[in-house]
Amino acid sequence: MAAIATTAHSHPMSLATIESCFGPLYSSFGVYIEGQLQGFAISHQIFEDATLMDICIAPDSQGLGLGRSLLDSVIKSASEKGAETLFLEVRESGIAARALYIKDGFSETGRRKGYYRTGDGSEDAILMELSLIR
Template sequence: MSAVQGRAPIDAARILAGWAQACRPMGEGDLEQVDAVERQIYSFPWTRGNFADSLRSGYDAWVVRDGAQLLGYCVSMVALDEAHLLNISVAPTAQGRGLGRRLLAWVEQRAAVHHARSLLLEVRPSNAVAKGMYERAGYERIGLRRGYYPAARGREDAIVMRKMLVLPDTGDVHGG
């Protein structure tokens, strides 16, 4: 399938620049604010140690700021020709303005630049907002991980979703 047949590359840098927000690599100095936002928005948040380990492992981790205010962040990794979205989050004060979609486009572009053929993610079935965002962005359900997430009453499944990525230099979509 080519870009002409329905999928064009996303220029996430242009999208983010249009918002006049600074998207930059996450560093140790960001972890206090990242941890605070994470604890605000999730019942079972990543720990500061999870983020620090991701940085030490060389994962692709980014923050979006408006001045000193942390608006959102994302963490992904590429292994061989497949990327995996590990965490994508938007601060409560910045939610509902399309930043999650823009961050997702950023992750897709970064993964394609690193020659990933697809991007995988997991989402809770109970997270209707995120699930809807992924579906609108072209992600397809490819599986279910039973008991993947901790939940108030035991465990919650994870829906596994995937999107084939567009190579930035050719416009070609990788086939499955």
């Protein structure tokens, strides 16, 4: 997971952070091609609130619908565990990710100004949420 994150994200979660996401409040999901991990998602849930912590696809496997598959798994799992809302944040520059989230019904609910580091400064985090009450 850390190797994929390093190649897919400009500022990936550290190995220690990824390792800390394995516990009773977390769920992890993977997508494989020919037995090789090509992407993952990590979610965190406390009672009715679930948060997508990370979703990541190896660069060579992007554009194959794997991100959609992972997001669908996260949404289904959160719903089955009683979540009412799924939250996430995404870099302002994450155009493809934002398009995926919007297509799945997420709406922008706020911003964190200058939250993410970039090579030459910072960029906003866009806060999004999806109601799971249907």
